[in-house]
Amino acid sequence: MAQINFGGTVEDVVTREEFPLEKARQVLSDQTIAVIGYGVQGPGQALNMKDNGLNVIVGQRKGKTYDKAVADGWVPGETLFEIEEALEKGTIICYLLSDAAQIELWPTVKKYLTAGKSLYFSHGFGITYKEKTGIVPPADVDVFLAAPKGSGTSLRRLFVEGKGLNSSFAVYQDATGTAREKCIAMAIGVGSGYLFETDFYKEVTSDLTGERGTLMGAIQGIFAAQYEVLRENGHSPSEAFNETVEELTQSLMPLVAENGMDWMYANCSTTAQRGALDWWKPFKEATKPVFAKLYDSVKTQAEAARSIDLNSQPDYRPKLEAELKDLRESEMWQAGAAVRSLRPERN
Ligand SMILES: NC(=O)C1=CN([C@@H]2O[C@H](COP(=O)(O)OP(=O)(O)OC[C@H]3O[C@@H](n4cnc5c(N)ncnc54)[C@H](O)[C@@H]3O)[C@@H](O)[C@H]2O)C=CC1
Numbered sequence: 001m002a003q004i005n006f007g008g009t010v011e012d013v014v015t016r017e018e019f020p021l022e023k024a025r026q027v028l029s030d031q032t033i034a035v036i037g038y039g040v041q042g043p044g045q046a047l048n049m050k051d052n053g054l055n056v057i058v059g060q061r062k063g064k065t066y067d068k069a070v071a072d073g074w075v076p077g078e079t080l081f082e083i084e085e086a087l088e089k090g091t092i093i094c095y096l097l098s099d100a101a102q103i104e105l106w107p108t109v110k111k112y113l114t115a116g117k118s119l120y121f122s123h124g125f126g127i128t129y130k131e132k133t134g135i136v137p138p139a140d141v142d143v144f145l146a147a148p149k150g151s152g153t154s155l156r157r158l159f160v161e162g163k164g165l166n167s168s169f170a171v172y173q174d175a176t177g178t179a180r181e182k183c184i185a186m187a188i189g190v191g192s193g194y195l196f197e198t199d200f201y202k203e204v205t206s207d208l209t210g211e212r213g214t215l216m217g218a219i220q221g222i223f224a225a226q227y228e229v230l231r232e233n234g235h236s237p238s239e240a241f242n243e244t245v246e247e248l249t250q251s252l253m254p255l256v257a258e259n260g261m262d263w264m265y266a267n268c269s270t271t272a273q274r275g276a277l278d279w280w281k282p283f284k285e286a287t288k289p290v291f292a293k294l295y296d297s298v299k300t301q302a303e304a305a306r307s308i309d310l311n312s313q314p315d316y317r318p319k320l321e322a323e324l325k326d327l328r329e330s331e332m333w334q335a336g337a338a339v340r341s342l343r344p345e346r347n
């Protein structure tokens with residue numbers, strides 16, 4: 001593995017140079033990879049693996065997503081099957097149902113996990129919270145994960161552009177002695193950039209923190225707070241939205257992605273730099289206790305319990321959709337829709 005210095009800490013990572021696609025193909029040459037579930041990660045991973053020359057089939061129950069799989073080029077009876085048929089044919093079972101649905105389908109999946117097969121996850125959830133999920137694989141199967149650090153939608157889009165999201169990988173159970181190389185081969189096969197090693201507990205703990213925190217929850221909270229203060233002080237919706245969101249996503253975050261925060265600062269005015277360098281600290285102090293509380297809520301499994309409890313209620317989907325609708329219809333995101341429609345490239 002390559003040793004890379006991450007800001008003073010040296011870590012082992014796997015790059016595509018040392019574990020090239022050719023090697024992944026060779027490791028997986030005698031495997032039938034069954035992607036179970038065709039929601040968000042399913043399509044991204046299945047299509048990337050197929051385009052990478054791996055032997056992939058999809059298992060999806062009939063309905064809208066099944067039709068989407070057909071539209072994406074999966075052929076019923078050849079590469080697309082009902083879930084149980086795919087479970088039977090697959091030698092590496094990619095369990096890409098939603099974490100909640102994984103609980104429900106587990107007794108079925110377990111039946112098909114015969115000796116020597118592999119069980120692949122993209123999250124540490126099901127295994128780490130096994131007291132809550134009941135997911136306990138048989139001892140004679142390999143169990144590992146590759147968790148792309150991003151949406152399956154981006155995983156596919158970046159792959160098509162010749163780029164790759166980073167993924168973490170972890171082996172939970174090595175029954176055959178080949179779990180680790182299959183795990184890395186799968187992580188390369190789904191189109192990852194570089195790979196960093198973790199374990200199931202650390203993966204789920206950091207992932208739940210990240211998505212509730214800066215990646216999704218905190219960012220919306222901070223946007224909403226600033227937008228409201230601007231509106232309360234008489235600024236128009238378009239001004240408030242541009243100064244809160246649009247400039248960040250269109251102008252400044254691409255600079256951060258390219259070369260770091262100081263590079264983005266350096267490309268802004270000295271006035272902006274002075275203010276940003278002064279103000280990031282009070283923002284950090286104000287929010288750090290919230291992040292500590294969040295981490296604790298993940299660690300005590302309160303977040304997992306809440307997710308499982310709510311997701312298993314029959315009326316959860318419509319309720320979730322109603323919450324997303326409220327967000328979409330909030331003034332800030334309605335202003336956002338109008339702002340996006342005015343982007344020159346959309347005309
Ligand atoms: N959404 C994402 O991009 C990411 C997801 N992950 C992980 O990947 C895994 C898959 O997540 P998503 O792609 O978001 O899943 P999803 O919520 O999009 O659902 C996947 C599939 O599950 C099927 N499904 C739902 N309930 C079912 C049931 N009761 N019986 C049979 N099929 C059912 C749906 O038809 C859908 O095709 C999870 O472990 C998740 O944590 C990891 C990284 C990012």
Ligand SMILES: CC(=O)[C@](C)(O)C(=O)O
Binds near residue numbers: 148150207211
């Ligand atoms: C996209 C991703 O990696 C998340 C946010 O953790 C998820 O969808 O669960």
Ligand SMILES: [Mg+2]
Binds near residue numbers: 149150207
């Ligand atoms: Mg994630």
Ligand SMILES: [Mg+2]
Binds near residue numbers: 207211
């Ligand atoms: Mg997640």
